[in-house]
Amino acid sequence: MIKNDLSIGFIGVGVLGKGLPLALAAQGYRVVAAYSRRLSSAQWLASRIPGCAAVESAQELADSVDLVFITTPDSVIRDVAAALRWRPNQGAIHCCGAASTELLESAADQGAVTGAFHPFQTFAGLDDPKDALARMDGVRFAISGHGWLPDYLAQVARDLGGQPVSIADADRPLYHAAAVLACGHLVALLHGAVDLWQSMGFTAEEAVDALYPLTRATLDNIKNEGLAAAATGPVVRGDAVTVRSHLEALFQRLPELVPVYGTLARASLPLAVRKGIGPDQVTAIEELVDHYVGSE
Ligand SMILES: NC(=O)c1ccc[n+]([C@@H]2O[C@H](COP(=O)([O-])OP(=O)(O)OC[C@H]3O[C@@H](n4cnc5c(N)ncnc54)[C@H](OP(=O)(O)O)[C@@H]3O)[C@@H](O)[C@H]2O)c1
Incomplete structure (x- = not known):
C-alpha cells in the first residue's frame, strides 16, 4: 500500500479534525476533502492544505475519497457512518479512544473496511502543519481494524513520528480513561x-x-x-x-x-x-x- 496513492477525507473539522489532517498533509498524505457541520470549518482546513476542497455534504466527501476519517464527536460517529453509502473496500476510520470499530458496522455491512485510529495525545490549539506534526512525536496510536487497514494505519502512525499499539476492544474504555486522567x-x-x-x-x-x-x-x-x-x-x-x-x-x-x-x-x-x-x-x-x- 503506497500512502500517496490513497485520497483521504475528513468528516468533522474540530480539534482533532484540524490537527490530524494538518499533520498528515505535512507528511505528504493526500488530504483532498473536508466536510463539517459548518462549511466555514471545512473551509478553514481546506485553506491550509493545498489540494484540499471543502465540500457541502458528507456523501459528496465519501464519494470522492478512498479513506474517510470520521472525526466528529464520539456521540455522533455511529449516525454519521450509518447515513453514508460506502463502496466495497473503501476505508472508514474513527478516532474515538473508548470505542471499537463496532461504531462503524453500517459501513462494514456495505463492504467498507473499518478501522480505529486513536492518537494518545491532545490536539487543542493547532493551526499549522509543522506544529501539528511536532505534536505527534512519540505519541502512541491505538490501532485496530479489518483487512488491510491496520497495517496501513500502523504505517501512518510511524510516518507521523508515533508508535502503533494494539489495545483489546474490551480494554479500550480503560485505555481511554488513562488518557483522561x-x-x-x-x-x-x-x-x-x-x-x-x-x-x-x-x-x-x-x-x-x-x-x-x-x-x-x-x-x-x-x-x-x-x-x-x-x-x-x-x-x-x-x-x-x-x-x-x-x-x-x-x-x-x-x-x-x-x-x-x-x-x-x-x-x-x-x-x-x-x-x-x-x-x-x-x-x-x-x-x-x-x-x-x-x-x-
Ligand atoms: N480533542 C483531542 O485532542 C482528541 C484526541 C484524540 C482523539 N480525539 C477524538 O477525535 C474525535 C473528535 O474529537 P474532537 O475533540 O476533535 O471534537 P470537536 O472539537 O468537538 O470537533 C468535532 C467537530 O465535528 C463537527 N461536527 C459535529 N457534528 C457533526 C456532524 N454530525 N457532521 C459533521 N461534522 C460534525 C463540529 O464542527 P463544526 O460545528 O465546526 O462544523 C465539531 O467541532 C473524537 O472521536 C475524539 O474522541 C480527540
Whole structure:
C-alpha cells in the first residue's frame, strides 16, 4: 500500500479534525476533502492544505475519497457512518479512544473496511502543519481494524513520528480513561490549584504562571526518574500534621476541593509505602482522609 496513492477525507473539522489532517498533509498524505457541520470549518482546513476542497455534504466527501476519517464527536460517529453509502473496500476510520470499530458496522455491512485510529495525545490549539506534526512525536496510536487497514494505519502512525499499539476492544474504555486522567483530569486538578491561588488574591494568569514550572518539573521528573522519585510532598513523607493542616484549611475556605485532595492523598499512599513510610503513618493519613472525606 503506497500512502500517496490513497485520497483521504475528513468528516468533522474540530480539534482533532484540524490537527490530524494538518499533520498528515505535512507528511505528504493526500488530504483532498473536508466536510463539517459548518462549511466555514471545512473551509478553514481546506485553506491550509493545498489540494484540499471543502465540500457541502458528507456523501459528496465519501464519494470522492478512498479513506474517510470520521472525526466528529464520539456521540455522533455511529449516525454519521450509518447515513453514508460506502463502496466495497473503501476505508472508514474513527478516532474515538473508548470505542471499537463496532461504531462503524453500517459501513462494514456495505463492504467498507473499518478501522480505529486513536492518537494518545491532545490536539487543542493547532493551526499549522509543522506544529501539528511536532505534536505527534512519540505519541502512541491505538490501532485496530479489518483487512488491510491496520497495517496501513500502523504505517501512518510511524510516518507521523508515533508508535502503533494494539489495545483489546474490551480494554479500550480503560485505555481511554488513562488518557483522561493524564490530560483532562490533570487540567481539572490544576483548576483546583488555580482556585487556591485566586483565593489568596492572585489572578488566574498569575496562578498558571506560578504553577507551570512546578508541574513541568514534575512531569520531567516522572519521565527521567520514574513515578516514585517524582512523588514529593507530605503524604510520601508520612507527614500527617501537614496533611491535616491542608484538609482543615480547604474545609474552611474551599470545601469543594476536600474530596479531590483527600482522594489523591489516599491514591498517593502506595507510592509513599514504596518510598518507605511506615504502617502507623499510613494509618494516620487514612484516618484523616476518612474524617474529612469519608471512607470508601
Ligand atoms: N480533542 C483531542 O485532542 C482528541 C484526541 C484524540 C482523539 N480525539 C477524538 O477525535 C474525535 C473528535 O474529537 P474532537 O475533540 O476533535 O471534537 P470537536 O472539537 O468537538 O470537533 C468535532 C467537530 O465535528 C463537527 N461536527 C459535529 N457534528 C457533526 C456532524 N454530525 N457532521 C459533521 N461534522 C460534525 C463540529 O464542527 P463544526 O460545528 O465546526 O462544523 C465539531 O467541532 C473524537 O472521536 C475524539 O474522541 C480527540
